[in-house]
Amino acid sequence: MSHRVGVVRFPGTNCEFDTIDAIRTLGGDAEVLWHADPSLKKVDAVVIPGGFAHGDYLRCGAIARFSPVMESVAAFALNGGPVLGICNGFQVLTEAGLLPGALQKNVGMKFLCSMQQIEFVSTENILGKGSTVGDCINIPINHFEGNFVCPPEALAELETQGQIVFRYTDNPNGSTRDIAGICNKDGNVVGMMPHPERATSALLGSTDGTALIQSFLTA
Amino acid sequence: MSVAPEDASVHRALGLSDEEYEHIYELLERHPNHLELAMYSVMWSEHCSYKSSKIHLKRLPTDAPWVLVGPGENAGVIDVGDDIAVAIRIESHNHPSAIEPYQGAATGVGGILRDIFTMGARPIAVMDPLRFGPLDDPRSRWIAEGVISGVSGYGNSVGVPTVGGELVFDETYKGNPLVNVLAMGVLPAERLVLGQASGVGNLAILLGASTGRDGIGGVSVLASAGFDENSEDADKRPSVQVGDPFEEKRLLEACLELLDEGLVSGIQDLGGAGITCATSETASRGGAGMDVDVSAIHSREEGMEPFELMTSESQERMLAIVEPQHLERVLEISAQWEITASVIGRVTGNGQLRILNGFDGEVLAELPASTLHDDAPEYDRPIAPPDDLDQRRLTDASQGPVDCVENLLALVCDPSWVYRQYDHQLFLNTVVGPGSDGTLLRLRHPTSGNETGRGLALSTDGNHRWCYVDPYQGTKMVVAEAVMNIACVGAYPLAVVNCLNFGNPEHPEVMWQLSEAVDGMSEACIAFNSPVVGGNVSLYNETNTVDIAPTPVVGVIGMHPTLSEPPPSIGLPPDSPLLLLGQEAGPDASMGGSRWAWEIGGCKDGSLPTFDLAQAVRTAALVAESVQKQRLEAVHDVGEGGIAVAVAEMAIETGVGARLDGYDNHISMFNESGGRVLVVVPSDALEEFLEEAANKKVTAQVIGRTGGSSLEFGPTVKVPLDVLTAASRNKLPEALGQGTISA
Numbered sequence: 001m002s003h004r005v006g007v008v009r010f011p012g013t014n015c016e017f018d019t020i021d022a023i024r025t026l027g028g029d030a031e032v033l034w035h036a037d038p039s040l041k042k043v044d045a046v047v048i049p050g051g052f053a054h055g056d057y058l059r060c061g062a063i064a065r066f067s068p069v070m071e072s073v074a075a076f077a078l079n080g081g082p083v084l085g086i087c088n089g090f091q092v093l094t095e096a097g098l099l100p101g102a103l104q105k106n107v108g109m110k111f112l113c114s115m116q117q118i119e120f121v122s123t124e125n126i127l128g129k130g131s132t133v134g135d136c137i138n139i140p141i142n143h144f145e146g147n148f149v150c151p152p153e154a155l156a157e158l159e160t161q162g163q164i165v166f167r168y169t170d171n172p173n174g175s176t177r178d179i180a181g182i183c184n185k186d187g188n189v190v191g192m193m194p195h196p197e198r199a200t201s202a203l204l205g206s207t208d209g210t211a212l213i214q215s216f217l218t219a
Numbered sequence: 220m221s222v223a224p225e226d227a228s229v230h231r232a233l234g235l236s237d238e239e240y241e242h243i244y245e246l247l248e249r250h251p252n253h254l255e256l257a258m259y260s261v262m263w264s265e266h267c268s269y270k271s272s273k274i275h276l277k278r279l280p281t282d283a284p285w286v287l288v289g290p291g292e293n294a295g296v297i298d299v300g301d302d303i304a305v306a307i308r309i310e311s312h313n314h315p316s317a318i319e320p321y322q323g324a325a326t327g328v329g330g331i332l333r334d335i336f337t338m339g340a341r342p343i344a345v346m347d348p349l350r351f352g353p354l355d356d357p358r359s360r361w362i363a364e365g366v367i368s369g370v371s372g373y374g375n376s377v378g379v380p381t382v383g384g385e386l387v388f389d390e391t392y393k394g395n396p397l398v399n400v401l402a403m404g405v406l407p408a409e410r411l412v413l414g415q416a417s418g419v420g421n422l423a424i425l426l427g428a429s430t431g432r433d434g435i436g437g438v439s440v441l442a443s444a445g446f447d448e449n450s451e452d453a454d455k456r457p458s459v460q461v462g463d464p465f466e467e468k469r470l471l472e473a474c475l476e477l478l479d480e481g482l483v484s485g486i487q488d489l490g491g492a493g494i495t496c497a498t499s500e501t502a503s504r505g506g507a508g509m510d511v512d513v514s515a516i517h518s519r520e521e522g523m524e525p526f527e528l529m530t531s532e533s534q535e536r537m538l539a540i541v542e543p544q545h546l547e548r549v550l551e552i553s554a555q556w557e558i559t560a561s562v563i564g565r566v567t568g569n570g571q572l573r574i575l576n577g578f579d580g581e582v583l584a585e586l587p588a589s590t591l592h593d594d595a596p597e598y599d600r601p602i603a604p605p606d607d608l609d610q611r612r613l614t615d616a617s618q619g620p621v622d623c624v625e626n627l628l629a630l631v632c633d634p635s636w637v638y639r640q641y642d643h644q645l646f647l648n649t650v651v652g653p654g655s656d657g658t659l660l661r662l663r664h665p666t667s668g669n670e671t672g673r674g675l676a677l678s679t680d681g682n683h684r685w686c687y688v689d690p691y692q693g694t695k696m697v698v699a700e701a702v703m704n705i706a707c708v709g710a711y712p713l714a715v716v717n718c719l720n721f722g723n724p725e726h727p728e729v730m731w732q733l734s735e736a737v738d739g740m741s742e743a744c745i746a747f748n749s750p751v752v753g754g755n756v757s758l759y760n761e762t763n764t765v766d767i768a769p770t771p772v773v774g775v776i777g778m779h780p781t782l783s784e785p786p787p788s789i790g791l792p793p794d795s796p797l798l799l800l801g802q803e804a805g806p807d808a809s810m811g812g813s814r815w816a817w818e819i820g821g822c823k824d825g826s827l828p829t830f831d832l833a834q835a836v837r838t839a840a841l842v843a844e845s846v847q848k849q850r851l852e853a854v855h856d857v858g859e860g861g862i863a864v865a866v867a868e869m870a871i872e873t874g875v876g877a878r879l880d881g882y883d884n885h886i887s888m889f890n891e892s893g894g895r896v897l898v899v900v901p902s903d904a905l906e907e908f909l910e911e912a913a914n915k916k917v918t919a920q921v922i923g924r925t926g927g928s929s930l931e932f933g934p935t936v937k938v939p940l941d942v943l944t945a946a947s948r949n950k951l952p953e954a955l956g957q958g959t960i961s962a
Contacts, residue, residue: 011465011468011469011472011556011557012376012378012465012468012469014378014468014645015645017646017668018645018646018647021647021668022647036555051378052375052376052378052464052465052468054465055376055463055464055465055468056376056465057465108956110371110639110640111371111372111375111639111640111641111642112639112640113375113638113639113640113641113642113643113644114639140644142375142642142644142645144375195644197647198644198647200647201647202784202785203650203661203782203783203784203785204644204647204648204649204650204661205785
């Protein structure tokens with residue numbers, strides 16, 4: 001597991017160092033990729049972490065998709081490179097067109113930070129190695145805009161192509177079909193609202209994110 | 220000598236008294252011009268100068284070997300070992316939040332974070348003790364929802380977790396909510412920076428947002444006067460600043476990078492009184508002077524007057540003092556973070572603060588920098604206890620509509636509706652977050668990230684009911700409660716910060732409350748070996764001349780020395796003995812100052828139950844040690860609502876009930892004797908634990924046994940847990956969940 005992971009930092013990103021910490025704790029290596037620099041520094045995988053890229057102004061991820069690094073991330077993804085978008089990163093990936101759908105405000109119109117149980121719906125992706133469909137894990141969520149929506153035909157495709165990665169067992173935000181995370185057709189680009197990096201320490205309450213990050217590090 | 224300015228209405232409109240004007244005249248030996256007057260008015264405001272409280276604050280203990288920076292700087296700083304220092308501060312944003320709840324709270328968070336990174340520390344935690352009018356009042360609901368959204372909206376976005384706080388609803392805060400915010404940051408001990416300007420020729424660089432017309436006179440017009448019916452709303456709204464968390468986030472990262480690279484010799488945030496405060500404070504702390512060029516200030520709009528530029532409280536700005544050879548690199552880092560940077564000042568050697576229009580241009584104001592601080596007035600305002608104090612204390616506060624089950628259902632309230640809106644996990648430190656007694660964060664080195672195997676604990680506490688009945692003893696009990704809270708997560712106290720929220724200092728009774736509270740706090744802080752390292756005083760919390768109940772809020776920071784496992788939760792495990800530690804209250808305990816007396820009995824008088832501070836110190840030590848050694852199955856501090864509410868919260872947490880013996884009367888259930896803790900120990904460890912408690916001179920008694928699906932206080936008082944849980948969990952969503960009626 002000698003993976004080098006690039007963790008994208010936009011102005012306003014705030015989970016970049018948590019993500020790097022979690023990756024390093026699990027034996028990977030990670031470094032920051034500054035949004036204004038198109039170079040991916042030859043990393044083996046990319047994480048777009050949580051936070052508020054460009055303040056989430058206009059709309060979550062709407063400005064971030066224009067940051068110079070995103071063109072390189074898109075090319076990397078189209079080449080099969082592993083790309084994981086966590087929370088704000090998921091929003092950025094949908095805005096950038098690397099994943100379908102959009103994340104709108106939670107039903108209830110409140111920010112939500114809480115532990116949430118999610119179920120593996122598909123393991124044919126960069127997070128699924130070592131897990132089984134139906135596995136239920138506890139991973140915290142932390143978002144205002146996590147309510148996944150997409151057009152009916154795209155939704156049908158997600159369902160039939162095995163692109164739904166996680167569903168909430170107790171939907172906190174009104175997300176369509178309880179969707180908590182999805183992937184592209186090849187399974188190398190995953191976006192998820194819950195934060196696996198926040199579930200890598202027993203002292204902090206859960207280690208259920210460990211398997212996901214370990215899978216990502218060997219993808 | 221009597222001074223007759225041409226138009227006395229000018230200084231009065233700025234909030235300066237005639238005597239204060241005269242004092243300025245004496246200092247300058249001439250009449251001040253309008254700009255100078257505006258600068259004095261903000262710096263000599265109650266908010267900035269502490270002119271009414273300073274004389275009392277001197278009685279607080281502030282020293283200990285681990286204190287690196289005490290009160291008076293932007294934040295207190297303590298040494299926590301392993302080359303790590305911790306900066307901590309608490310502030311109020313009460314008045315802005317009363318008229319513009321979202322922005323008032325948001326800018327309160329922004330302001331205190333700048334206080335922390337001003338010291339060179341990365342802010343890692345925010346706590347928000349909040350107090351609002353009753354939930355059945357529509358305007359209070361509007362304020363509560365706005366304030367909570369403001370803390371959430373700003374705090375989450377700026378990227379600092381909100382890890383705890385308080386939530387109180389009471390009639391006393393109906394026109395005047397209390398929005399206090401505590402922030403804590405960590406820094407490598409060797410990097411401590413002070414807000415000083417020194418070195419003649421050094422540059423003062425204004426970083427961050429452009430200066431606009433928002434918040435002009437915020438500290439004087441808004442924060443240092445009470446509310447009345449006419450001015451409550453619209454008039455003062457332009458004095459509230461508007462926050463931009465994204466600007467703050469970039470400013471924070473840029474400043475920390477400047478500090479990391481050693482590019483600044485001093486740095487100061489711009490809060491109340493804006494550029495006037497930042498330039499004069501840095502200059503006078505450094506024993507220097509400064510030339511400030513108002514034309515260099517990047518402003519938001521054309522045509523701003525010099526006094527507007529000098530007193531604006533526009534948010535998200537910092538002033539860095541930089542040696543000229545570092546200027547280029549400072550500008551580079553600012554550009555990387557998309558932060559505007561303007562050289563607006565030069566450090567001079569003559570002690571004068573000169574405001575110029577262009578560095579070689581017209582002199583608009585000139586005054587000795589130190590006079591804005593050191594010569595601020597200090598008042599020994601009249602003090603008098605309320606006339607009817609003795610009579611009030613004789614009142615029996617135990618009378619009222621007693622229905623133990625219904626009373627309990629009325630008093631339980633799950634605050635998770637609030638803290639779910641806050642990111643409380645960022646930075647991967649939160650071992651115990653909001654919803655328990657104390658907050659516990661693992662302590663890691665701020666630059667290497669290395670774990671220390673230790674934890675930092677935080678708690679904020681206040682109790683206006685106790686402090687109204689008896690501000691001296693009430694404040695002692697508040698400090699003890701805060702210490703007990705961190706003991707419940709295994710920590711011993713290191714230091715205290717305080718936010719003294721009181722009414723109008725021109726009322727002798729308010730000054731009596733303040734003075735008594737300071738004395739009570741001093742005594743408790745000495746007993747707990749915890750100096751006060753910083754604080755904030757918020758006065759004029761009144762509506763239509765009615766003062767709020769005195770509300771000193773304390774934040775306690777403590778240390779868990781051996782953090783390898785999470786401390787026990789508050790939740791009851793099944794089938795174990797339930798113990799009460801601490802002073803025995805007895806069946807005749809006074810109900811004065813209890814939530815039961817105020818909210819159910821409708822009585823605000825009476826006297827507090829007796830309080831044994833020395834035993835509270837021993838109890839806290841026993842609890843902390845027992846938590847550290849993993850001897851407890853559950854632990855929870857007994858606070859407002861007494862034993863009944865405490866054990867109810869424990870039962871709700873895990874869905875496991877308990878049976879208590881002899882607690883089936885409202886006095887035993889709801890009295891609020893201080894310094895008590897409920898613990899559950901494994902049955903086979905009971906004897907040993909009781910023995911240890913006896914050795915440590917802590918009263919310990921088995922009061923019941925856990926288990927079952929209901930909570931019994933004796934043969935006649937029994938509540939099913941599902942009923943109790945629903946009452947607790949539904950309260951806030953029912954009142955606030957579906958949006959609120961606009962006021």
